Amino acid sequence: MALDSLRFDLSPSEVPTEWYNILPDLPERVPPPLDPRTGEPVDPASLERIFARELVRQETSMERFISIPPKVREAYVALARRPTPLFRARRLEEYLGTPAEIYYKYEGVTPTGSHKVNTALAQAYYNKEQGIERLVTETGAGQWGSALAIAGAYFDLKVRVYMTRSSYKQKPYRRTLMQLYGAEVYPSPSDRTSVGRRFLAEDPEHPGSLGIAISEAIEDVLSDEKARYSLGSVLNHVLLHQTVIGLEARKQLDEAGVYPDVFVGCVGGGSNFAGFTYPFVRDRLKGSSDSRFIAVEPRASPSMTRGAYTYDYGDSAGLTPLLKMHTVGHEYKVPPIHAGGLRYHGVAPTLSILVNHGIVEPVAYHQTEVFAAASLFARLEGIVPAPETAHAVKAVIDLAIKAREEGKRIVIAFNFSGHGLLDLQGYQDFIEGKLSDYEPEELPIHKRLGGS
Template identity: 45%
Template structure:
């Protein structure tokens, strides 16, 4: 397991766009109140390698890092493809998701600073589950605002959080001013990550001993998730004897993209090789429910609806966009992160969008061939990998395709049933 996180900000194809921080108070002032100082420093660090605190390393090892890299032989035979398809198995972690990688780190820094409560938002619930577990193991309270339609669709994720002592509230929430305002304007609002972020930050501002934890969209989160790409590089070389980026082969790293944390964690450590001429391609798979990277407008906007975050330049559906209440809660936000958008804008990152049925069909195929059931979000990455393999076969190439299996689907069975079987 890596003992250092890799800070890939220096490997980006250009400078990060300036943020617009025009609120009163400013987003920077809000962050100083609700975010542990160590995390603020990591968010803007220029160090290339940042040591992981030994307690965090040990905790991650106990949770199962490094996670397996699985060669999907049966899927390959079913497809009749010459591609070599690997799955990075983040679904095997205790909460069934890669989100635990940064939840453990952020909870550690919050506890070190003397914070008593962790407050956050969650979409499909995987981030909320990870924060709930990290809080309990750190001796902290947890308060989690979960997107309302996801909470209704995935009640067992709520049950998991509550078993750990977390307080779980639907978003938009009647416990916050922004939530009450949204519900007054749209009583049947299904909720989104934008509403949940607003609820969580407002709540954290009301409690000086609380820390607000971000599950995605920020450099500090991408930093913690570089464990993904670092482990993949080592496992491919030492276990499977594979090198990535062989000229003309069309190797791909594929991940779903919501806030971009699993995507950036996978590709971030490989950006330098790509810039140095490696024939390595990065692919983001998103949902047609919120197709920011494929259909959005490159513009300034906020990721929340309450005005607590700064305006960042990214691909956006607009702040008035309300995503439909489908089963891919982790991909349902209106504005993409500045970093992911920069990679897309500069041509480093490709993107595709899939409707819910297509993605879940890919998830079903993986279950029927490899026996692995992934979350709906991760199934989008599987769908993208199937297309990559088909195109490679048509072009007589045999690439290495690494798919990030970012989450388990066992708590998403109702969604799979409703979309694929309940006809």
């Protein structure tokens, strides 16, 4: 096989100049966030106390393409190492004996090892331009926290991170990385906020969740006029920043001479999945493609596969507006799986709409089968997937095996959202047989809605 058929690169000048915004192309309008006190739509201007002004504008913008500021585009090249490469997983194909071709967009080349820096740099830039001095956020496994930490260092902003307590203990080197970049890092629930103290009073060993960490971050922001909140997923402005991934991948797949039959990505809130797939989902929405889109989540937090599509809080303490999304309920105590970035109770409203219309197909896996698939990928392709990314790897392997059984030649592409070199404790637990699988018997959202 020719070497130039295994890797596809772009030059720095080919980094996209615009982000893609899916809102004008969706099959229906996104239901507005609601004020939980009145049940009325939230005035976007009121969100400017929490988010930077330009990010609030992007949240509801109906512009199909939004220009990337020159300073952000420069940071994408200088700091984020964009464009990132596209690889063909030839050894995995041969091992599986499949007629499928497998390609993956490798976001692990960024300094923090994941896709998260794509929106972190954009959010830091807009906050700096507005005169904000400090950013506060949550993080699960630490990819988002470390991305915002390095973005804050790049644009000279202070950063404070509330890290879910289970990940704070499981992944100490993620915490170290954030601190190296100058961020303050606290385990969540913490004793720094009234929200954190409430959850600790209920359970001193509470493993935390992204929902609780979001609540703490927002409470922190509301105590400081010069601080703003940064979110790593779920909201539209975050997802559209990530479309640099898919826009680059389109050029690289053209270079490879293929258009995938199936696109795959893992989902916590939806940012890496949307960033990779939305430019191609647009083709499907326009009727120029019939490709499938597979969204993979953990069975421990099955928002899309078992949750309800309803209004719910974006955080655990009920400080945020209500969002209409697929959710297991903000009261759900997410088990301490190693894929900390997927330990969220809901998914992006835009992604929820695509699931409802059958354009995106959700699947769910246990963490033991996910780690087994990731271990195989590491042996064959040499890159250790992050536990989150491993969910996509598992789905890709299943698709390739099915193609073999059916004798069907298909092209599969997935977003390799991050490497797992700072997640090796999870792999050690897998090797030693210490991993447990979790699947809720009952979900809070069904109980609240009176159904099952």
